[in-house]
Each structure stands twice: as C-alpha cells, then as structure tokens.
Amino acid sequence: MSSPLKVAVAGLGTVGAGTLKVLADNAAGIAARAGREIKVVAVSARDRSKDRGVPLGGIAWFDDPIKMATAADADVVVELIGGADGPAKAAVEAAIANKRHVVTANKALLAHHGAALAASAEAAGVSLMFEASVAGGIPVIKTLREGLAANTITRVYGILNGTCNYILTEMRSTKRDFGDVLKEAQGLGYAEADPAFDIDGVDAAHKLAVLASVAFGTAVDFRAVHVEGIRNITALDIAYAEEMGYRLKLVGLAARRGNAIEQRVHPCLMAPSAPLATIDGVFNAVVAEGDFVGRVALSGRGAGAGPTASAVVADLIDIAGGRRTPTFGVPAARLAKAAAVPISKRNGPSYVRLVVVDRPGVFADIATAFRDESVSMESVLQRGRNANANVNVVIITHDTEEAALTRALKRLQSNAAVVEPPHMIRIESF
Amino acid sequence: MSSPLKVAVAGLGTVGAGTLKVLADNAAGIAARAGREIKVVAVSARDRSKDRGVPLGGIAWFDDPIKMATAADADVVVELIGGADGPAKAAVEAAIANKRHVVTANKALLAHHGAALAASAEAAGVSLMFEASVAGGIPVIKTLREGLAANTITRVYGILNGTCNYILTEMRSTKRDFGDVLKEAQGLGYAEADPAFDIDGVDAAHKLAVLASVAFGTAVDFRAVHVEGIRNITALDIAYAEEMGYRLKLVGLAARRGNAIEQRVHPCLMAPSAPLATIDGVFNAVVAEGDFVGRVALSGRGAGAGPTASAVVADLIDIAGGRRTPTFGVPAARLAKAAAVPISKRNGPSYVRLVVVDRPGVFADIATAFRDESVSMESVLQRGRNANANVNVVIITHDTEEAALTRALKRLQSNAAVVEPPHMIRIESF
Numbered sequence: 001m002s003s004p005l006k007v008a009v010a011g012l013g014t015v016g017a018g019t020l021k022v023l024a025d026n027a028a029g030i031a032a033r034a035g036r037e038i039k040v041v042a043v044s045a046r047d048r049s050k051d052r053g054v055p056l057g058g059i060a061w062f063d064d065p066i067k068m069a070t071a072a073d074a075d076v077v078v079e080l081i082g083g084a085d086g087p088a089k090a091a092v093e094a095a096i097a098n099k100r101h102v103v104t105a106n107k108a109l110l111a112h113h114g115a116a117l118a119a120s121a122e123a124a125g126v127s128l129m130f131e132a133s134v135a136g137g138i139p140v141i142k143t144l145r146e147g148l149a150a151n152t153i154t155r156v157y158g159i160l161n162g163t164c165n166y167i168l169t170e171m172r173s174t175k176r177d178f179g180d181v182l183k184e185a186q187g188l189g190y191a192e193a194d195p196a197f198d199i200d201g202v203d204a205a206h207k208l209a210v211l212a213s214v215a216f217g218t219a220v221d222f223r224a225v226h227v228e229g230i231r232n233i234t235a236l237d238i239a240y241a242e243e244m245g246y247r248l249k250l251v252g253l254a255a256r257r258g259n260a261i262e263q264r265v266h267p268c269l270m271a272p273s274a275p276l277a278t279i280d281g282v283f284n285a286v287v288a289e290g291d292f293v294g295r296v297a298l299s300g301r302g303a304g305a306g307p308t309a310s311a312v313v314a315d316l317i318d319i320a321g322g323r324r325t326p327t328f329g330v331p332a333a334r335l336a337k338a339a340a341v342p343i344s345k346r347n348g349p350s351y352v353r354l355v356v357v358d359r360p361g362v363f364a365d366i367a368t369a370f371r372d373e374s375v376s377m378e379s380v381l382q383r384g385r386n387a388n389a390n391v392n393v394v395i396i397t398h399d400t401e402e403a404a405l406t407r408a409l410k411r412l413q414s415n416a417a418v419v420e421p422p423h424m425i426r427i428e429s430f
Numbered sequence: 431m432s433s434p435l436k437v438a439v440a441g442l443g444t445v446g447a448g449t450l451k452v453l454a455d456n457a458a459g460i461a462a463r464a465g466r467e468i469k470v471v472a473v474s475a476r477d478r479s480k481d482r483g484v485p486l487g488g489i490a491w492f493d494d495p496i497k498m499a500t501a502a503d504a505d506v507v508v509e510l511i512g513g514a515d516g517p518a519k520a521a522v523e524a525a526i527a528n529k530r531h532v533v534t535a536n537k538a539l540l541a542h543h544g545a546a547l548a549a550s551a552e553a554a555g556v557s558l559m560f561e562a563s564v565a566g567g568i569p570v571i572k573t574l575r576e577g578l579a580a581n582t583i584t585r586v587y588g589i590l591n592g593t594c595n596y597i598l599t600e601m602r603s604t605k606r607d608f609g610d611v612l613k614e615a616q617g618l619g620y621a622e623a624d625p626a627f628d629i630d631g632v633d634a635a636h637k638l639a640v641l642a643s644v645a646f647g648t649a650v651d652f653r654a655v656h657v658e659g660i661r662n663i664t665a666l667d668i669a670y671a672e673e674m675g676y677r678l679k680l681v682g683l684a685a686r687r688g689n690a691i692e693q694r695v696h697p698c699l700m701a702p703s704a705p706l707a708t709i710d711g712v713f714n715a716v717v718a719e720g721d722f723v724g725r726v727a728l729s730g731r732g733a734g735a736g737p738t739a740s741a742v743v744a745d746l747i748d749i750a751g752g753r754r755t756p757t758f759g760v761p762a763a764r765l766a767k768a769a770a771v772p773i774s775k776r777n778g779p780s781y782v783r784l785v786v787v788d789r790p791g792v793f794a795d796i797a798t799a800f801r802d803e804s805v806s807m808e809s810v811l812q813r814g815r816n817a818n819a820n821v822n823v824v825i826i827t828h829d830t831e832e833a834a835l836t837r838a839l840k841r842l843q844s845n846a847a848v849v850e851p852p853h854m855i856r857i858e859s860f
Contacts, residue, residue: 022580022722032647032760033579131577137723139577146753147561147569149463150452150743217462275729278708292452292736293567299705300726310723313580323576323753330462 002035005320008042008072008100010065010091011080015105015132015312016045017052018305019078022313024054030313034320038313042072044091069094076101076319078312084108096120096128103315105132105308111206114213114220115335118327128327129315134207135160135284137307138300139314144214144288145329151290153215157253157430158286159279160207160265162302163198164230164250166190168267169280172242177235190282200229201250201265208252212263215288216256216338217330221263224340228266237353237423240394241269244381246351246427247277253428262341267425269351274430287430344403349378349427351396352405354412355420358391362417366393369415373408375400390419396427434467435750438502438530440495440521441510442475445535445562445742447482448735449508452743454484460743464750468743472502474521499524506531506749508742514538526550526558533745535562535738541636544643544650545765548757558757559745564637565590565714567737568730569744574644574718575759581720583645587683587860588716589709590637590695592732593621593628594660594680598697599710602672607665620712630659631680631695638682642693645718646686646768647760651693654770658696667783667853670824671699674811676781676857677707683858692771697855699781704860717860774833779808779857781826782835784842785850788821792847796823799845803838805830820849826857 007023009016023030023038031037044062062068069077069091077095079102081088088109095102102121104110110117110130121128131141135158144153159165163185170181182199185191197203209222230250238248246269254263270277275297279285284302289295301307328335356362363382370377381394397405409422437453439446453460453468461467474492492498499507499521507525509532511518518539525532532551534540540547540560551558561571565588574583589595593615600611612629615621627633639652660680668678676699684693700707705727709715714732719725731737758765786792793812800807811824827835839852 018722026580026582026721029582029647030580032764033575033756035756035761137578137720138726139573142572142577143569145463146748147572147744148567148740149747150456150460150740152456152459217459273708278703290567290740291456292448293740294731294737296568296728296730298726298728301724306722307724310578310580310720314577317579318576321755323755325751325753326463326465331465334462 004037004039005034005076005316006039006041006074007076007078007316008068008074009040009078009080010044010068011082012043012045012052013080014305015308016080017054018309019080019312020054022309030317034317036320038316038320041074042068044068065091066094069100070098074100076103076316079104079106082106082108084112089113092117093120096124096126099124099126101127101319103129103312105130105312107133107203107206107210111209111220111222114210114328115332119332121327122332127319127324129318130210131315132308132311134210135286136300136302136304137310138284138286138298138302139311140211140286140298141214143296143298144211145325148288148290148293148296149329151292153288153290155253155255155289156211156215156286157251159249159276159284160204160252160302161198161250162282162284163191163195164204165279166282167199168230168233168248168250171233171235172238175235175239178231178233199231201227204250204252205265208254208263208265211286212254212261213328213335215254216261217328217334217336218261218338219335221340224263226264226266226343230267232423233267237425240353240381241351241425244379244394244396245272246270247272248425249276251276251428257341260339260341262346264343264346269425269427270430276430344406346402346426348399349397350400350405351394351425351427352409353423354393354418355390356393357388357417357419358386359388359417363393365415365417366412369408369411372411373404375405375408432466434469435464435506435746436469436471436504437506437508437746438472438498438504439470439508439510440474440498441512442473442482443510444735445738446475446510447484448739449510449742450484452739460747464747466750468746468750471504472498474498495521496524499530500528504530506533506746509534509536512536512538514542519543522547523550526554526556529554529556531557531749533559533742535560535742537563537633537636537640541639541650541652544640544758545762549762551757552762557749557754559748560640561745562738562741564640565716566730566732566734567740568714568716568728568732569741570641570716570728571644573726573728574641575755578718578720578723578726579759581722583718583720585683585685585719586641586645586716587681589679589706589714590634590682590732591628591680592712592714593625594634595709596620596712597629598660598663598678598680601663601665602668605665605669608661608663629661631657634680634682635695638684638693638695641716642684642691643758643765645684646691647758647764647766648691648768649765651770654693656694656696656773660697662853663697667855670783670811671781671855674809674824674826675702676700677702678855679706681706681858687771690769690771692776694773694776699855699857700860706860774836776832776856778829779827780830780835781824781855781857782839783853784823784848785820786823787818787847787849788816789818789847793823795845795847796842799838799841802841803834805835805838
C-alpha cells in the first residue's frame with residue numbers, strides 16, 4: 001500500500017467529530033477500498049477543551065482553520081465550518097492556494113462561490129469535492145456527476161431539507177398548524193432556534209443550485225433560484241390538497257427549458273404515487289430524469305453526523321484512490337452560463353384557496369377574474385354555505401403560465417369579498 | 431483534450447445498439463464529462479446484414495468477438511453477448527489477456543466467474559466494470575463501491591428482476607393468477623418465450639451475488655444463494671397477504687450474519703411502508719444499509735436498451751477519465767471468502783397458508799405441530815366454515831428459525847386433512 005492520505009479537518013461539530021469516528025471505526029475497510037490508510041493529522045476548532053467523544057491524541061491542533069489549511073502537513077483539507085463566506089471560504093481558498101485537495105459539506109459556500117472555487121481548484125490541480133453538501137449520506141453528487149454521466153439530464157428535483165419535510169409530515173399526520181409543529185421540532189432538535197434558513201427554503205435552494213450545476217454542466221447560479229418556504233402552509237391547505245388527491249412537500253426543482261434553466265424551491269403538490277410523495281420525516285430524496293436512463297430516484301438520510309460523515313469520507317476515499325473528476329462534472333471553463341427562466345414563466349397547474357365572504361356574485365367575480373386572464377379551472381371545491389360569513393373556495397387550474405395566474409389573483413385581492421391573500425400552491429407532475 | 435478512448439463492442443442486440451446510440455446522441459456531453467472523445471472503433475455480432483438503426487460506417491466489423499477482443503485497435507472491449515460461459519467469457523478473457531479494459535452487462539458471467547476475472551483484470555492492470563449488470567440504469571454498483579465506501583454495509587436487498595415485478599404487480603392489481611399474467615407479459619415482451627431464468631429467480635440471484643460481493647468485499651459466491659422464484663405464488667396468497675397488511679415482491683437479500691453472509695432470492699412479504707413495497711411494474715430498486723449512512727434506497731428502470739446503455743457508457747466515461755477502482759471495490763486478493771448461512775438458519779416471521787378439510791380436530795393438529803416444533807403463531811385467519819370441504823387457514827408466525835418451521839410443515843403434510851403442500855412466504859422487516 002502507498003503512504004497514508006493525510007487529512008486536516010476544519011470544524012469539529014457533529015459532522016467533524018462524526019468524520020473522525022467513521023475514519024477510526026471503519027479504518028480497515030476504508031483502507032481496503034481507498035488503497036491506503038486515511039489519517040487525520042490536524043484539526044481545527046474554536047474550543048480545544050471541549051469533549052467531542054473522539055480521541056484527538058497525536059493530531060495537530062490549530063485554533064485558526066486558515067492557518068491549518070496553509071501550515072498543516074496535509075494532502076486534504078476537510079471544511080466543516082459552514083457559512084458562505086468568512087473562515088470557511090478563507091480556509092478553502094488557502095487550501096487550494098497551497099495545492100491541497102478540499103472536501104466540504106458547505107452548500108452555502110458552493111452556492112455562492114462554487115464556479116470560482118472550481119476554477120481555482122482546477123488551476124491548482126486539486127480536487128474540490130462536496131458529496132456531503134447535498135442530501136447528506138445519499139450519494140447524489142456522484143450519481144449525477146458519474147453514474148448518470150451518459151445522459152442529458154432534463155430535470156432534477158428533490159426533498160432537500162429534512163427540517164421542512166419533518167414539519168410537513170407532522171402537520172399532515174397530526175393535522176396541526178405550522179407554528180405548533182415548528183415549536184415541537186425545535187424541542188426535538190429537528191429545527192434550529194432560528195429556523196429561517198431552513199423553513200424559508202434557503203438551505204434547499206443552496207443545495208438545488210449545486211445539484212443543478214452538476215446535473216446540467218452549468219455554472220452554479222444561486223441567485224436565479226426562485227425561493228419560497230413553508231411558513232404560509234396551513235393544516236387546512238394540506239387537508240384540502242389531500243382531499244383532492246395530492247400530497248404536499250417542499251421541493252427543489254431544476255429543469256432545462258430549451259437552452260435556459262429553471263430553478264425553484266417552493267411547496268409543491270404531487271400525486272401520492274410520485275416518488276417524493278412517500279418520503280416522510282427527516283428523509284431526503286432526489287430524482288433525476290435522463291434522456292436514456294429515464295427516472296432514477298435516490299433516498300436516505302439527508303442530515304446528521306453519521307450520514308454526512310459517510311459522504312465526507314466517501315470523497316476522501318476517492319481522493320486517496322486517485323479518482324478525479326472536474327468539480328461539477330465538466331471542466332470549470334466549460335460550465336455553461338445558462339439563462340434563467342423566471343418564475344413568472346412557470347407553466348403548470350396550481351391549487352388556489354380563496355377565503356371569501358359567502359354572498360351572491362362572489363363566485364362570478366372569481367370566475368371572471370380567472371377568465372379575463374385566460375386561466376382555466378379544472379375543478380372547484382366549495383363545501384357548504386355560510387351566508388355572509390367566510391368560506392373557502394378551492395380551485396385547481398389547468399396548465400397556466402404563472403404570470404397570468406398572478407394577475408388573476410391580484411384582481412381578486414382587490415375584491416372586497418376576498419378577505420385573505422390567496423393561498424397558491426403549485427402542482428407538479430412527477 | 432487527450433486522444434479518444436477506443437471502444438470495441440461485442441454483441442449488437444438492443445443494448446449494444448443502444449450503447450452506440452447513446453455515444454452518438456450525447457457525444458459532446460460525454461466528451462466533456464469523460465475529458466476526451468469516446469469512439470467506437472469495432473463491433474462484433476452474428477449477422478452483419480441486420481439493420482440495427484445505428485450507422486456502422488467507419489467501424490471495423492468482426493464476426494468473431496474473441497478475435498475482435500484480440501485484434502481490434504481498442505482500449506476497451508464492451509461485452510454484451512451474455513451467458514456465463516462460451517463466447518462472452520472467452521471474449522472477456524481475451525480482452526484482459528491483451529490488456530484491454532472490459533465493460534460488461536453480463537451478470538451470469540460475473541456470478542460464476544467474477545472473482546477469477548477480477549484477479550486476472552487486476553494482474554493485467556485493466557479495469558473490469560459492470561454497472562449495467564445489476565439493476566440496469568440505476569448506478570447501484572458505483573453507489574456501493576464508492577458512494578457508500580465509508581460504511582460497513584450490513585444488508586443489501588432489492589427488486590432485481592423487472593419481469594417478476596411486472597407479473598406480481600399485475601397479479602395484485604388485476605387479481606389474476608400467475609399463468610395468465612405470465613402469458614400476457616410474454617405477449618407484451620416483458621417476459622421471454624422461455625421465462626424460467628427470470629421467474630425461477632436465477633437472474634435475480636446472479637445480480638444478488640454480484641451486489642453482495644461489492645457490498646461486503648467478499649468473493650462472489652453464487653452457489654451460496656438460496657433461490658426460489660414466483661411460479662407458486664397465487665392470486666389468493668397475494669390477496670390474503672394484502673388483507674393482513676403485507677405486500678408481496680420477489681426480493682434478493684444479502685446480509686452479514688457475524689462473519690458469514692446470508693444470500694437469498696425468494697418471494698417476500700413486507701409492510702406497505704417498506705421502500706420496496708411501492709416499486710411497481712418493470713422498475714427495480716436496491717436498498718443498502720450502512721453503519722453510518724443508515725438506509726439508502728435507489729430505484730429506476732432495471733432493463734431496456736436506454737437504461738442499460740446508460741450504465742455501460744457511465745463505465746466507459748470512468749475509464750476514459752482514468753478513474754480506477756478494484757473490480758469489486760477491494761483488491762481481488764483481499765476479497766474475503768465468507769461462510770454461507772444456509773436458508774435453514776434464516777430467522778424471521780413467515781406467512782403460511784394451509785388448505786385443509788374443515789372437520790373437527792384439524793385446527794388442533796395444526797396448533798400441535800407448530801407447538802411441537804416451537805413455532806409460535808402471531809395470528810391466524812380462517813374465514814367462514816365449510817364443513818368437510820376445503821378451507822384456507824392462514825398463519826403468521828413469530829420469529830422462527832426456518833428449520834423448525836420446515837419440520838412443522840412436514841408434520842402437517844403427512845396429516846390427511848392437509849390437502850395441498852403448505853404455501854409458505856417469508857416476511858421481512860425492511
């Protein structure tokens with residue numbers, strides 16, 4: 001066997017400690033598959049005294065990850081600090097500048113700076129790998145970059161945030177509302193004290209931008225992602241959707257539209273037979289559609305120390321074995337700058353729930369607004385009557401360009417009988 | 431870019447023609463991901479005059495695949511002939527002897543000769559790749575060999591034969607019996623004229639033996655696979671199982687049991703929430719369980735020209751890009767020779783349907799036979815009475831070692847009131 005692959009780990013949170021544990025527990029099997037030993041030679045974290053449940057004896061300690069990336073006697077720097085900028089970015093840049101391979105779980109960094117970092121890594125002749133950044137332990141990056149590399153990928157979509165999926169699963173099974181379930185999820189450690197990053201869809205959008213780049217061979221374009229989270233989803237909408245034959249999930253979806261790329265993260269209704277419909281709780285899933293392979297679906301745990309460390313170490317094994325691919329599948333200089341499809345050009349059916357005062361003429365107003373914007377209705381549900389009080393009217397539209405639906409809903413919002421902003425949820429065929 | 435990777439394709443059936451089509455249709459994307467052009471320089475098939483829908487101009491023709499493997503000016507030989515021995519094996523051996531990489535879709539060859547071929551390929555310094563041999567377009571081999579390489583895999587199982595899954599799906603949805611649905615599947619081209627290889631589980635067993643080797647780092651051991659097919663499955667058993675909360679699938683399962691490996695292919699009942707339970711029709715799926723990653727599930731099309739060619743070309747792209755792994759994940763010399771767990775040592779619950787004459791004392795006989803062999807019953811279903819005529823008694827056992835259940839059923843078979851051989855289907859928790 002060759003000499004060990006020397007690894008420096010920046011960040012010793014749950015994933016960092018998990019990475020050390022995987023490397024220690026499965027050392028023999030990993031060496032057999034990597035062709036050589038993988039050895040942690042340096043670590044960096046804020047608090048040296050903290051007990052992380054893994055022995056750090058014989059491993060060099062650095063208070064400063066950037067210094068470690070420069071000075072440690074390492075072949076690879078594993079960046080597990082997090083954040084799009086700051087020390088994470090500086091450490092990765094320092095590692096590349098010093099011709100060290102980089103393995104990172106940092107989707108924010110890649111979403112914001114992926115294309116530039118790929119170009120630097122390529123120029124330095126080192127690998128920049130990030131399996132752990134999307135969907136935790138599920139090898140989606142490798143699958144898109146290598147396993148499905150013979151295909152032109154037409155669409156990739158998935159459940160990319162376990163916190164949101166847990167909350168939506170709980171809302172459905174217990175019929176409780178968002179705020180209530182969020183609080184519970186925070187208590188259980190499934191949601192952060194400041195949950196905005198997850199529940200507003202930003203985390204899923206970072207991951208989607210990375211996935212889209214690998215799937216389509218385009219430069220990461222996070223700013224082109226349309227992002228909506230799940231704050232405004234109500235138990236009532238989940239129940240109505242269910243009644244009309246749909247399941248609700250927060251979905252990240254990227255698709256080719258001619259030479260342009262559509263990227264969006266938002267709550268989404270789908271048939272119960274869709275591959276994502278049965279992915280419940282904290283699980284993640286990704287579906288890729290290729291011109292020859294058809295549909296391939298992958299699911300598993302999208303977060304947590306074990307699954308994420310599994311992905312980090314898989315990247316280390318590839319590096320140890322000398323297996324190199326361009327960062328996003330194709331050389332950085334060939335990453336296409338694709339035009340973005342704005343959300344207003346989305347075309348498909350939607351679910352709309354209007355809360356209206358039940359009085360004569362309201363329904364005609366709704367129908368007129370839809371007709372005037374050429375939005376055709378596939379079905380309408382209005383349960384019972386409630387003269388001069390509020391009732392829910394639920395409409396499923398036929399395929400509609402989103403701009404038209406937005407105009408129709410805007411017209412209705414100015415109608416005095418429409419007493420809440422319309423609740424609109426897109427329906428996708430998966 | 432470097433010089434093209436030169437490929438010789440042996441066998442121009444649907445997959446061979448599909449491979450040429452993928453390479454032609456997606457040439458630019460493939461070259462971008464491979465780092466160089468992938469060029470078919472030679473082909474071999476039986477009938478030169480046949481129109482295969484792909485242009486063969488400028489490609490050398492060989493009537494003899496073995497001669498092609500030796501004489502063609504190629505870096506890689508793609509073997510798509512099929513069969514465990516004969517020309518397929520000879521062509522692969524000739525290619526390796528001539529230091530050409532090999533890509534094959536041939537599970538029978540690998541199941542019977544995988545370990546020996548891996549050793550030869552390794553000695554010759556060439557790659558032997560076989561993503562297309564298991565689960566068609568789904569990159570399960572890459573996932574086990576690389577994506578989950580940080581883990582100790584404890585269990586891998588899947589729906590590995592689309593013909594069987596199609597037949598069982600149809601039997602369930604139309605409540606028809608096996609023979610009837612088989613005939614229809616043959617008419618639709620989903621089952622061969624001689625279907626034995628598929629419906630008796632042999633094809634799934636070949637694939638399972640290959641999967642197990644990659645998952646556990648053990649030498650392929652096809653003879654250790656316990657194999658049962660779906661010929662004896664009745665619509666009645668599917669209906670009873672459904673009523674008791676189970677779905678029926680033909681499953682291939684391999685698991686570590688201490689230092690030994692359990693490998694079996696047989697009809698299997700599972701909860702409707704199991705990841706395989708919703709895989710219907712010709713789709714395949716594979717689930718791997720690792721010590722850190724937990725459960726990862728992959729699904730997609732397990733056969734057909736497009737999906738299989740997608741996998742063949744993915745292997746070619748890896749070879750073109752210089753990405754090498756040992757054939758089964760670890761070097762051939764390190765593939766462990768694990769002991770096999772015989773089916774008699776399987777431990778778990780089972781479904782048993784007995785057809786008995788409805789007369790006093792029969793149920794006591796059944797209960798006594800089970801008790802005498804220490805098989806405990808979790809539930810019993812007997813619908814209605816039919817004095818002195820045949821009735822079905824359905825029993826779900828608690829966890830039982832299979833040998834004990836076999837003895838209990840043997841006792842019952844010698845009981846004159848038991849008028850058919852017992853119908854036994856294993857239940858697995860997935």
